[in-house]
Every structure is written in structure tokens, then in C-alpha cells.
Amino acid sequence: MRLQFSHFVAGLVFPFAGMALPTNDAEDVPYHLRGKRSFVERNGVKRTIFEHEATGAKLDFVANSGICETTPGVKQYSGYVSVGTNQNIWFWFFEARHNPDTAPLATWFNGGPGCSSMIGLFRPFETGFSYGTGPVTSTLTAAPYVWALLQAFFANFPQYQNRDFGLFTESYGGHYGPAFASYFQSQNAAIKSGTVKGQNVNLVALGINNGLFDAAISYKSYIDFSYNNTYKQLISLPQHTLLMDNYMGYCLPPLQKCLDLIGGDPACSEAQDMCRSSVQVTIINAANFNPYDVRAPYSDPYPPTTYINYLSAPEVMTAIGAKSTYSECSNTAATKFYKTGDSARSFLGVMSEVVQSGITVLIWAGDADWICNWVSNLESAEAITYDQSAAFKSKAETSYTVNGKAMGTFKTAGNLSWLRVFDAGHEVPYYQPEVAFQAFVQTMQKKPISST
Template identity: 55%
Template structure:
């Protein structure tokens, strides 16, 4: 357990309810004279500061289920927002799971309110209601807004790549464990989507490297008992996935977006322009070459294909003005009363351009994370799920399957040569899948980019199976 430095007086006189762990880690240090009363700690080992509110009453209203939300400073003037929800069932033994949305530069409040969190906005309602398929039915859930500048996080944003983002997330988790040590030894999972195809592999590999360094005594910290990694509709490898845009546009099961002649033309452009640019990026590793590759492939492939007809790139079945998932949650989070209740210190920004632009400047999008993903799977410690809703275009299941087949581990030959078989829930076919060792791939029928929104019951079953450390299986 990491030590805290106590710097001021207790909040007891203010009548603030404290987590049961506080006596083990130090006393709360201050409460600001504002509409929000914060519990504040400093974490000496990482030099971070924790400001949070206890049981805001927002979103999770299930009796007896605790929640904490607020900020951890993860660097000089770098304040990362988190929102933690205790498991609805067996919280004292349930695993701990972190959720990250993608972008790069999109808030994890998207996942919380539109996908797998304790509440949602049904049919565009102005107020949230309880989500019966929330992932905190099974696990203690921690939603993190990163990098700085995303969602409610604020301060100096010096992160311009996935690799740079990983240490800040690890720092947050270290300070979180120090304040809430009851979660230190739990099974730990990382789930993410979209640009999470970059975040997930990089974060998981970094966490495992830090565990090794802790064992060697070169780093001080708490082990992250990483047992599961899940990435739906992820962006893993640009070489595989730009081609998948062309293949999906012509061959998806919902509607052809391009003709045969267009398919041939796009494929030719992919091979003549996009592939060489990506190879140059991979060879030199320079920001300039990788940024150029991103621009080249977008202008030749992704951009034009997304405009060939009126369709939603996140759900090919719908027109581009598709109102689902409802965006009303964002309006709700702009309310001053809600922000005060959850301890937010700035206005909500769902996907600010500044963060995306920083990642674009380094060509981070053009850098494959297959090496990191292979390292995680090859370790044998982490049950890994690559899954995708089959109505999504932007990170479609064709590309997800190609990436899964390319993961380098002991079972690769068997996995890549295996066909997909029906995946059922309560006897009903809801997708197709395959597994080998600790790696699974799943195509989910009738789901767009945000799988837990479109197929919440299926997503909860898949989530639970993966967190239990088993290859997914039909029920």
C-alpha cells in the first residue's frame, strides 16, 4: 500500500461521508468553500493530488451502491477526471475495470452514458434512468477522461501520442489504489473501443512492463492484476484497416456502398499511394512521415468512401443524420448543478479538436499497435477479446478480424486458419466468433460502432465471460 502525505485538517466537521479506506491512507485535507465539497488527498509516491466527491447521487441511484468522481493530478497542472461506480453485486469481491473511449481525444462519458454505464438516456430523454445492462452489474467500473483536455479533464496537455498517454493513466491508477486500497488485489480489466485499438494494447503492455519493473525493484508501485483486455470496433493497424474500408464498402452484408469498378479503383489507389506511405512511416518512424501517411490514406480512401452515399459511418444502416445513440447526455452534463454534484471543474467537452490535432501532428493514427497487442496476448496472462458491431463502417469488423488474425502468439496459426462459428445467447444466434487460447474474436450482429448501446444484453454477457478469464462461449 502506498503512503499518503496528510496536509490539512479532517473534513469530519463538515459532515462529509468518507470511504472506509481513508483511515488506512491518511486523512482528507480540505474542502473548498464552493458549491462543491471535495475530499482531498496528496499521494506522495507519485506526487499526485486527489480531489473527489463522494456519492453525488448522479447517474447511479441504486440503493447502497457507492460512487466517487473527481480529479487526480497526473503531472504538472494535469488534472484527469475519473468517475467510479461500485459494483451493484458483491462489490467487495467484484473485479475492477477501466473504460476508455477513443477519438483520439474523446471523453469516456460517452461510454458511461451511451453504452455500458449505470444510467442512460432512453429515446433521447432529458434525464437519465437506470441501465439494467450496466457493466457495474458485474464489476466495479472506473471511467477515465484522458488525455488532458478531454471531457472534464483540464490543464496542460502535453500528450501527443498513445505512448505518451500510458504513463499518466498508470499514475492515476496508482493514486486511485492508494486511496482505495480495497481494489488493489482485484482482477483488473481494460475495456475500450475505436481508437482504443491504440489505447488498449499500449496501456496493457505498459501496465505489464511496470509490473515487471516493480518486481525488479526499479519502480515503486502497486501491481495491476491485469487479467482481461477488450476492444470493440478498434483501430489497430492502418495497413490492414484502410484496405478493410474498401472491402467493407463493397462486401458488407447490409448494403453495398460502391460498385465493382469503384472497388477496383479504390483498391488500386490503396496499393499505389496509401501502402507506400504507411511503409515509409513504419520504416522511419518519423512524425512527418507518419502524419503524411495519415493524410494520404485519409484523402485517398477513408474520406472519399465515407462520402460515396448518405450513410452514418458509425451505423451503415442509417443516414448520416442518424440521431442515435442520443446525444442528450452531453446537454445534461453541461448543467451547473450536475457539474457541481460530480465535482467537475470545467465545462464538458466531448471530443475537443485540440487533442485530436496533437495526435495527428505525430501521425499516431498511422502507427500499428499489433506489436503491443501481440506482446499482451503472448504473455499468457491476459484474456483478450477483439470484437465489433457489424454495422459500423469507421472501424469495421473486416478490419478487426484481419487485425486479430495478425496477432503474433503461439496460437496464431490455429486461430487465423479457423472459421467463424455462431455465437449464441440463450440459444439465439447473435454473432459469429472464434477462439484460441486466451484470444477471442466476435462479430456482433445488428450493432454499430458502440456495441453496448445497440446490443446491451449481448455486450454484458461477453464482458462477464471475458472478465472471468475464459474464452467467450455460446449460452
């Protein structure tokens, strides 16, 4: 399940590569771009090693493996960014298929927390082909590492430095997206003021697909969506009443303590556990459905995961430079986030600041997804505060078409767009690639989305 970002933009897939250049450690090269480059051969495959002086990060990658991207003349790079002792993050980069010398740059992060962005490619630490142990225990502690990875990337591939940059993500990306975007912007401001040395990240767009933004909104939406959605009623009216009592009595009070910063990590962790047991697990146990696509039974692995077998083939791993066995999602990484109660925290405040900064923002959701359903995504979008808040909230949704075919409903106001995608589960690009591509391109062009 590959979203074809690389048709018109260079695509950078995290757990993140461009063109081998001479060692850029000369005195006339700015400090934040300096590094040493060397070349090695392992298992018959040539690799490039780049050690970034400013961050201490090291790139170790293979050029043009012939795997996945097979278009003649289109470059790709895959390998690792090491950001500390035994901290090795997998990346895979695809150059644009059209106008590669001027095309913007985009990244894709899957959620979890702790799930590989290879899910997005084919359909953080310790996930995918990444390996090692890392200190990341929350969304906020992850942001500086992502920024450092980009700094090393731009130092090795300076031809991409000043391109427009888009950040796209899904699911737990409702946390990642606003937090990473906000951190990039704060670092840009620090670079401009001279307090930080680094490369400006020219962030122009943020897109979040079926995101988890705010736990209080999400847990209530589980109940409402389960009772009333366009596909399948999952609970009865008495069950809805009982679950709302659970939500109000057991879930919302501890959540409020977390949101009010009372009790710190333990309070947020408790809220997370109480809400999961009293609402989320209760619904899943009551009905046989796939949380990522309510049209399918719980046991149905859809979208299919056959790509995992492909990525596990020794010849594929050798060709792309992978050093560890592929893991779609990591319990180890997820547990670190759960222990800090990270999922219970709301990122709507940060999201509001990002929208207020003026970059183009798209929130979109497949309407068959339950785990990060469109009801919670729309309510979250309407809770964002910016100069067009009132207009956005009051605006009616209209039909979103692709080449004249109705594919969803949408609304826009200023630099914020909302899109509900029909007949799509959690991973919209898999179910409705034409819709995903059109909305993606429009957002990267720094425009509100619109019908065609």
C-alpha cells in the same frame, strides 16, 4: 448508454474513485501508498482531496453524488486526478452492486483520440470534464500517465489494490488497449525486480470493441467493406477498383515508411494524411452514410447525444464535482496525436506480446460499423502471433448465442477470442447490451467467450 460493468465489478471510467480513508502517511505505510488527505466544501458539496506522495498526483472528488448510480447502498465517486501543472483528468467510479468487497475492477476508455469515456458511460486530457493542457501527443506517451493515475487511485483506495483488473476500450482503443496493457505489465515486472516502487496492477483481461489496430489493414477494409457488407453497398465496382488503385499507389507506400520507422513522426503524419484523403474521405464523399452505423444517413446523430445536455446542467455539474464545460471530443487533444502520425502506427506487434503474456483477450465488433469495421478487426485478430495463431486463424466461426438467441459469430483459441456482433454499430454496448454484458463477464472471469 451505460454498459453496466458495476453489476458484478467495480467500474472505473476514464477521462477515472472508492472510500475515504485516514491519511496514509505513517512510516509503516509503503512509500508508494503514502499520501495526505483533507476535506473541503465547494458550492455546498463536500469534496475529498488526496495528495499522492510517490507520483505527485492529486485526487479531488465527490462521494455518492446521487447522479447516475441510484441503487441504495452502492457507492460512487467522481472528480479529478491532477497529474501535473494544469493537467486535470476527469474520472467516475462505480462500486460493484454485488459483492463489492471482492468484485474485480474494470476500466473503460473511449477512443478518438481525444474523446471522453463518458460516451461509454452514457452511450485524456482536454476532453469530457477534463481540463488543462497536457504533454501527451501519442498513445505511447499517454501510457505512463494512465499508470500514474492508477497508482494514485490505489493509494487512496487500497481496498481495491489486489483485485483482478480488466482493461476495456473501443475504437482508438485498438492503440490504447495493447499499449496500456503492455506498459502495466512492464511496470509490474519492474516492481517485482525492485527497480520501480509502485502497486502491482493485476491485469487479467483486455477487451477491445471495434478497434483501430493497424492502418494498412483498416484503410483497405474501408474499400472492401464499402463494396460488400450485409447492409448497404456504398460504392460501385468501378469505384472499388479506383479506390484500390489509390490505396496501392498513394496510401500503402507512405504507410510502409512509417511502419519501417523511416522518417519518424513526419513520415507517419504524411501517411495518415495521404490515406485519409485518397481512401477514407473519398468514400465518405461518395456515399451518404454514417461512418459509425452504415444503416443511418451521414447527418443522423446516432446513438443520440441528449446526455450532453444532461451533463451540462449546472445542478448536475455541481453534484458530481465537475469544474469545466463538458466536451464530447476534443480537437485540441486529437490534433496533438495527428501531428505525430500516431494513427498510422501499427499496434499489432504490441498486441501480440500482450496475448503472449497469457491474459484473456477479447476483440469484438459490431457489424454495421464502418470506421473500425469487423472486417479489419477480424483480419487484425488473425494477424496476432501467439502459440495458438495457426489454430485461431484456421478455425471457423460459429454462432454466438445469448440465452439461445443467435446474436453473432465467434471463435476462440487459447486466451484469444473474436466476436462479430449482429445489428450493432460502433458502440456495441449501446446496440446489443445483452451480448456486451455476457462477453464482458466471461472475459473478466478469465475464460474464452462461449454461447449460452
